[in-house]
Each structure stands twice: as C-alpha cells, then as structure tokens.
Amino acid sequence: MTKPIYDALALTLSYLFMALGVGIALCGAAWARSERGPRGSAAAASGAEAVGYLRLSRGVSKRLSKKELYYVPVEGTVGSGRACDVQLPSAEVPGKAARLTLTQAGMLLSPVGGGSVRVNGADYRASVLLDEDTQIEWGSLAFQLYLYDGAKELAAARPTPPLSDGVAEREEPSPRRLFRIKRGSPLNAAAADDKYESGGPDDPGEGPEESGGPDND
Amino acid sequence: MARWDMRERLVILVMLFTAALGMLAMLHGEPIPGDPVVYTADMNALLITAGMLIMILVGAYALPKRLDADPLLMTMMNFLCALGIFVQYSINPNSGLFHAGLYAVGSVLMVAVMSVARRVKTFRRWWLWIVAAAAVLLIIPLFRTVNNAHAHIPIQRNGDGLITMTIQPSEAVKIIFIVTLADMLSGHSWWPDTLAAVGFTLLCLALLVAEDDLGTCVLYAATALLMFFAATGSFSLLLTGVAGAGGAAAAVYKHTDKLKTRVAQWLNPFMRVQLDNGQMGLKGYQIAESLMALAAGGAHGLGYGIRDTFRYVPEYSNDFVFTVVCSQFGIVFALAVMAAYVVIIFRGMRVAGMARRRFHALMAIGATALLGAQTFVIIGGVINMFPLTGVTMPFVSQGGSSMLSCMALIGILQGAHARAGQDAREARALVEPDGGHASDAGAGWEARV
Amino acid sequence: MKRVRRSARFLTALFAVMYLCLGIFFAYNVTVYSDRWFADPANPNIMHTDGVIPGSVFDKNGITLARSVESGDGGYTRVYADSADTRRAVSQLLGDTRGQVANGVESFMAAYLLGYRAGLTTRLTQLFSGEPRRGDNIRLTIDAMLCVYAAKRFPSGKSGAVVVLNYKTGEILAMVSLPNYDPASDKHDAGSYYNRATNVLYPPGSLFKLVTYAAALKEIDGVSSRTFDCDGRFTVDQLSVVEANGLKHGSLTLRRALEQSCNTTFARLALEMGYAAIERQARAFGFNETVLFRDLVVKDSKYPTTSQTLDDLAQSAYGQGRVEATPLEMALVAAAIANNGTMMEPKLLDRASPTETGGLPVGSSVYRKALDDSRALIIKEAMVAAVQAGTASGAAIEGYRVGGKTGSAEVSSDKKVPTHAWFTGFIDDPEHPLAICVLVEGGGSGSSVAAPLARDILREAIRLND
DSSP states (O other): OBHHHHHHHHHHHHHHHHHHHHHHHHHHHHHHHHTOOOOHHHHHHHHSOEEEEEEEEEOOOSSOOTTOOEEEESEEEEESSTTSSEEOOOTTSOTTOEEEEEETTEEEEEEOTTOOEEETTEEESSOEEOOTTOEEEETTEEEEEEEOTTHHHHHHTSOOOOSSSSOOOOOOOOTTSTTOOOOOOGGGGGGGSOOTTSOOSSOTTOHHHHSOSSOOO | OHHHHHHHHHHHHHHHHHHHHHHHHHHHOOEEOSSSOEEOOOHHHHHHHHHHHHHHHIIIIIHHHHHOOOHHHHHHHHHHHHHHHHHHHHHOHHHHHHHHHHHHHHHHHHHHHHHHHHHOOOOGGGHHHHHHHHHHHHHGGGTSOBTTBTTOEEEEEOTTSOEEEEEOHHHHHHHHHHHHHHHHHTOSSSHHHHHHHHHHHHHHHHHHHHTTOHHHHHHHHHHHHHHHHHHHOOHHHHHHHHHHHHHHHHHHHHHOHHHHHHHHHHHOTTOEEEOTTSSEEETTHHHHHHHHHHHHHTTTOSOTTTOOGGGGSTTTTTTTHHHHHHHHHOHHHHHHHHHHHHHHHHHHHHHHHHOSSHHHHHHHHHHHHHHHHHHHHHHHHHTTSSOOOOOOOTTTSOOHHHHHHHHHHHHHHHHHHHHHHHHHHHHHHHHOTTSSOOOOTTTTSOOOO | OHHHHHHHHHHHHHHHHHHHHHHHHHHHHHHHHHHHHHHSTTOHHHHOOTTOBOOOEEOTTOOEEEEEEEOSSSOEEEEEOSSHHHHHHTHHHHOOSSSSSTTOHHHHTHHHHTTTTOOHHHHHHHHHSSSOOBOOEEEESOOHHHHHHHHHHSOTTOOEEEEEEETTTOBEEEEEEESOOOTTSSOOOTTTTOOTTTSOOBOOGGGGHHHHHHHHHHHSTTGGGOEEEEOSEEEOSSOEEEOGGGOOOEEEEHHHHHHHTOHHHHHHHHHHHOHHHHHHHHHHHTTTSOOOOSSOOOOOOBOOOOSOOHHHHHHHHTTOTTOBBOHHHHHHHHHHHHTTTEEEOOBOEEEEESSSSOOOBOOOOEEEEOSOHHHHHHHHHHHHHHHHHSTTGGGOOTTSOEEEEEEEEOOOSOTTSOOEEEEEEEEOOTTSOEEEEEEETTOOOIIIIIHHHHHHHHHHHHHHHO
C-alpha cells in the first residue's frame, strides 16, 4: 500500500463518509421520530394504569379507527386536545370534552366547564354513570366504554360519587408556588398507605401507579 | 412493520461506516520509512473492525431482545464509539487499541449497570456507603496531582518515570452523584430528603472547586439543577438556578484570573500578543489552532489519516478531538455527529417519560442531562461559541475514566428503559388477568343513567 | 410523575434548541469565516505545506509575480518577479507566508496556492502522476505594469498609497503602498511592510465632502437649488471653520461648493443634518461596518458619532475631526458614484486553476447600492465640474471626461505640519471605467500634488489598456 494509493482511497472515501454521516443522522432522526414516545392515549396507558378503554362504536372518522382502543385511566379528561388523558383526535369531539372518573359505583362521565355530555341521545349537565350499553356521543360519533375486570378492585378503593352536580374538579398543584410540592389531597387518603417505593411527594391520585408489582429484589 | 425497516437501515449504515473506516485504518497502519513511503496492513485494525461490527449487531439486536435495551440508543452510541476508536487510531495506533479495549470493558460495565439498574428499585439501603465512597473518591485527588490539575491521579508510570496513565475519579463519581441524587429526590418524605440532596450536591461542588476542576463542576451543577427542576417541575427553581449560576460565574470572573483569560481568549483568539516565553503569538492559540484546523477540513474533510496537522492543536486527543473529527471528516460529517448526540439525548429523555418509577425517571433525566450538557459544552468551546472548559467529549475522547463513565451512563439509561418496559407489562397484567377482553362493565353496579 | 414527565418534555425541547443553536453557529461561522481562519499566517497548514509545491501568482497579463522553483527533492524556493521594480511595486500586495505582511495574497489565498481548493479529479491525477503535488495557480486582476508606473511616479521619499479599480466589475488594477520593499533582498525600510491602501486609516479631509453631499441631497429638501454664503470663516462653537489659503468663496450653490471644496458650506450642512443623517450615508458607503470582502482584508473606516459636540460635527463634514478612512474605501466611494450608486465588491482574484492558463474566471458581485441613481448622477456631475473648473483641475486628461475630488487633510493643529494630499476620482467612459484614489502622506495640497499624480496614473492605465 503506497502513500498515493492510500491517499487517493482516503480522499475518495471522505465523500462517502460525509454521505454516510448524513444518512446515519437522518435515519436516526426518522427512527426517533417514528417512536416519539407515549403521547395522548398511550401516555395515559403507560402513565397510569388503564382501567378500560373507549371504542368507536358508531360513525366514521378519518383519524379514529373502529379497531383502535383508547385507553382510559383511573381518572382523566377526554377530548380531542393533546393535553387530554384520553385523546380522541377528531374534529367532532371538543378539545376538552368531558372528564371520566372511576368511582365505587363505576365509571362516571362528567361534563366540564359548565357544558353537557350527550349519552344515549340525551344531554346531561350532571355526571352520568356509565353502563355497558352506554353510548357517549359527540357529533356523529358514538363511543362505548369497556372496563377491565381488575378495575372493580380498584374501584373499591375509590370514593363514592357525590350525587350533586358533577364531581369536584381536582385541584392541580399551582406551579406558581415556589418549590411547593403537594403532599397529597384528601381524595387520595385511601391510597396514602402505600409502600415506600410509591412515589411520595406527587400529584394526588397517582398512588397505584408507583406501587408496582412484585418486588424483584 | 415500519420500525423494523428503520432499525435495519440504520444498522447497515453504521456497519458500512465502521467497515470503511476500519479498512482505511487497516491499510494505513504504520508507515515504513523508505522511498516511496509504504504502509503495512495492520492486523490490529482488522480485529478492532471485526469486533466493532459484531458489537453493533449485538447492540442493535441481542441486547434489546435479552435485556430490553433501546436499540436506537445502542446503535448511536456504537456509532460514536466506532468513530472514537478509529479517530484515536489515526492519532496513534496504540491509543486506538487502548480505546477499543476501553470500549470492550465499558460494554461489560454497561451491561452490568443495565442489569443492576433494571432490578434495583431503590438505593436507599446502601446510600450511606455510596455517599461515603463518593466523598472519598472526590477527596483523594486533593492530595495527589498531575500537571497541577488536581483532577487526575497517576496510576502508571513508564520507564522514564513519566506518567502514562491517569484516572479521573470525578468521572466515576458522576454515576454515583446522579443515582444518589435521583434516589434522594424520589423519596417519600419531602424535607429531609431534599435537604440531603442539596447538601450532597453542594459538597460535591465544593470538592470540585477545591480541586480546581471547574469544567466538571459546571457540569455537575447543571445536572443537579436539571434534576431538581425535573423533580419539582418548578420553572422558578430553574430560573433561580440559572441566575445563581450566572452570579457565581460573575463572581469567579472577578476574583480569579483563569476565567478572565479564558474569556479573553474566546473573544479574540487571533489577536497577536506577547506570550509568556517572550515571543509573539496568538492570544487564544488553542482556539485559533482549532479554528484553523476546522477551516482546513472544509466540507468533506482532508481525509482519514492523510494529514496530521491537527497535531498542532493542543490536547487534540481529548478536549479538541471534535476538531480532529472536523479536520479529517469535514464539517458536514461533524454536524451529523452532533445530530447523533441529539438523538441520544432524545431517546434518553424518552426513557424518562416512559418510566413509571420516579427514581428511574430522575436517573434517566440526570444521565441524559449530563451527557447532553457535557457534549454541548465541549463542542461549544471548541468552535468558539463560548469560553473553553476542560471536559471531554463522550465516547470519542481518549481517556479511560471518561469512556467508562459515559458507557455506564448509557447503562443507566438502558436499565431505566428496561425497567419501564417491565413495569408497563406488569401493570397491564395487573388489570387484565385474562388478557384484557371486555367484560360486562355494568354487571353488579348500579346504572344510573 | 406527571411533573417529571412534563419536565422531561421541556428538557427535550431545551436541548433541541441548544443544539440547534450550536449547529447553526457552527455552520454559519465556518461558512463565513473559514477563509479568514485559514489565511492566518500562524496556520500550520500554511507553514508546513506537507510536500505541496505552492502554485504561481500571475497578473492579469500573465506576468509571473511569484512562483516556486522546485529543488528536486520535494523542496522548493519561492521566487518573485524578475524585475526589481515589479517586485517592489507589488510587494505588500503579494505579502508573504511568514506573517510579516498582513493578509497579502500569498497567505490570504494560500488555500488556492496550496491546493486546498482543488477538485477531486485534480487531486487524484496529481497523486498518480508521480510528480510532487502542486497547488493551484492564481491569476490576479492586477496590472503589474501599472503598479510599477504608480510606484515610480509617486513623489520620492514620501509614503502613501495608490488604488486603481474598475468600477463596473470591482476588479482592482493597481494597489501600491509606499514605502515598499524588495522580497528578494534581506533589507527593508522601516514601515515598508504595511499595506497603506488597505490597512492604515487616515483622515480623508475634503474627500469626505462627497459623503456629506450625498447625505444632504437626501436629507435636506431643495438643497440643490439653495445658495450658500461663504465669507471665509464660520464660527461654530469653540472652532472656527476656515477655507484653505484664506479664500472667500462668496455666494455659491452646493455643486459649486463641492467644486471649490468650500469647508464652511459643508460645515453648515452638517450642523443642519446632524450626525445621524451623515452616519447613515457613511454607513451606506461602508464606514462603521465590519467589512468582509471575499478577496481581501480591509481595515474598517470610521465615522464616529460619540463626541456629540457641534465642533466635531462640523469638522466631520469635511473629513477632519475623528473621521478615518483607508484609501481603498475612498476609491470605492468614487467608484460607487461613478457607477450610478452601485458599489461593486473589490475583486483581486481573476481565476484559479491547476494549469498555467485556463480555469473559469470568478464573477463580480455587487457589494451594495450606496445611493440611488439620481443622487449619484448629481454628485458625478459635480465631480466632473471640479475637474473642469474646480480644485481638481490638475487631474484633467485631454479627450476624457474625468471627475474627481481633492483633499488636503490636516493631521495636526500645528500649521507647519504638512497635510496629507488626497485625490479620488474616476474616468467617465464605458471603455475605461476606472476609479482611482491616491494618498500622499504629508504631500501638501491635494490639488497640486495628488491630482496630477492621479492624472498621470490614469493616463498610463488607459495607455496600457489600449
């Protein structure tokens, strides 16, 4: 291998390396983008245990498929906005359409912001307990809720639903308070007796998620 | 499935890169002085290339399967490690071999850390020992120094009594620091743990300042700040921290000369001044030489192993290794390397988002923040975006402690990834004992519609 | 956990932004500045050529200004032009690679001369031809004979600079700085390494009235039809503005004020307009800006506005006070005026190629539009009038329409210290679109020393061109 041959080879390959570098960067970026990480309904599933799911039972939508499961957490908002725990990306569903809460009596659907929810063809201004046949409707679309077996056990630890108008809005910890971390709200009193690993100074209502399964050591 | 294509594509590209570079390294070897200059084929390079190719495959397929690692993260890390090994090889074949050895050891270490991180949910049982170990490791350098830089401890001398190998304990402490901080910040009780966390952080920072290792101190501070921010979610904390850091920097600037020189060199590297030895030279000659090497590289580089004018750049094998990359491979490739680091950061933060345990999430954030900040700081210093700090470039810089600690950080990330996956599976199993079929949701409950 | 997750998302975005800034900074700086970084003489790539034989430098007519004589073992000696006069005339322009002359062609264009700009095929063929690697040869836009003439015609014993350029294309035909040195000899005069055309700042004196004039035409309505009274003395504050030689110009229009170079009129205009207006126009001409030309490094000319006293403002109108400019800059001012207000980028490199001849010529580019066509025309006419009937009559060339402006810049309040003699002007002829600026340090009067010098050099330029 003489110097000129090596130099020629290295010189030609320098273009190859430039192209390979660009290719690797782009491929890596594309791959990262395609697996962007939990978003919307998947976030709900990984962030909190899913107690069940919504399924599109009637209607046609470009972005919602009848086969897809939209996981529902123990409690959370449902709507088309990205900030919602159950994201139903359709124009017919309002940005923040309603709130779903698991209670002792079952899954409660509550309207938000003084609006109403449409269930089985009728409008309700108060919370509605959902049944296996209940169709939640927005526009021309109707969704049906399915709950897992295990949700019943969880439900036993949940509060009873107030019979007055709607469940109280959960108080979010105010980000404006300096360094303040809320210890837990009274609603979570039942879950306060959690094991050491379960997270601690955190948002209320997320106890069960941290007390993860069998102790591996 | 689309995801499988992506993995194949990326792995093929990285393997092609490694193979081509390895071939050049093999052909380059050592020049035999003579007329004309002839190179020998180098068997070491062949072994390294083969090993690296195997590791890329292992990292992309075997590890994700067995240990639930993140294949994209592994592949990008392997890409950077391959680049690092061969760049070190072009500087000095022995150095390249050593770097390859470090990579091997580091891989084992990474797998070990991975296995540990995914199992252990808490360090609380051992935290006292760990903190003590950290303190000891950080204190030792105060008593033994190399080159007036406290951070390095000599552990090997060659025949002439010159130091040939040093270790930097502060690198090992990086891991301990992140893990301990993550543990303290995910504690159940709020006040004692947070106080302990703040105290521990300040202790480490103070020790680093005492050792005059300002670059690492900056990194530790940044990582700690970001971890505190992640734990509390409080932007005011972040802003206060940044302001505090700015204030500290201003204070240091006023009172020490070192920062003043660094800033002057940053602003005007090409100015001609009287150097210490009485001759005229460039004020910021380190940066100036680096910039000149960058300019020589051009878009596609001078070519691997062709010219070694990068040797005029001081510290070309650790601090300024990015300049060597630019000079040999070109500016476009250098930008791609930056992108590779960005992908690693993204995947690391994604692991943090996926994690279901606070401890693992915070660890992931800490590890990613540290890697991201370190790379940012060193590349920024080398291209003269801000004053230079003495930190190394992860995976590419020569330096045992640096390589091992960075691979251990990746191990932490992979461990957290595995744990997150496991937790997700367990959680699903908890609520879907029969595989998640729909049950009669209303049965037994009163329907009030 | 939600907080941690949200923080993770925020941090991802934060790092993305940080690295994006890093990437942009990197790409931008390397693209814009890498030529200058490379050209620093301390560059080891220049100092250690790694067996590459530097290419030759030719002037526009093919005269060899510098070449490498190979010594057979891969080494070489750098040899300059055969004639000592030529060597001297282009000495600072060529510069060297040792850093004694700042930014001469040998170091500033080292990237070409050492083969860093060569294409892949050239490099590959060179590798296999068995001969030592050679860099590209470059052909400059300079006319060496014109430089020789300018250096010879320059008043002996005096320092200064001459710049001649083509205002349509921006090509520099001559750039001479006195005193010069002979690269082939070891001795050199003190100060001969400076390139006074590009690297030294002087007070431009009355030449700056061109800028003030342009500013006035824009800022003050109807200023062209006004009449001004000059009685030889105008007291501002502490300062009294006087005319050269105690002249009184009487009643004049603005155009005549430029023709006769009336200080008091321009001082009055400045007081009317204020710093900002003049600075704007000066900036349009290239003052107060960090200039980044592709082919050469020029010191930035300055029009400082920080003094804020009336005296300083009045003085700045006629280029005294703290105004400073390089001769190249003043040539560019005249060039812009002659070219309907469009300032072309000064060009030194005509073409680069691995062979002796051949290679594609590098195109010209517009640097900026310094002023609009109508104003340029007005000032152009005024400059022509200055040559025909005003202070610049010494520059008149038979058969050609020449425009110009003279200046005698004071450098000290001591009347015994001679002024710098300046002239800047152009030939208004599409066949010979030449602009010139001459500066004679301590030469005395611009009209009697600088203008005839410019005339002779321009005449020679025309002769060489035909």
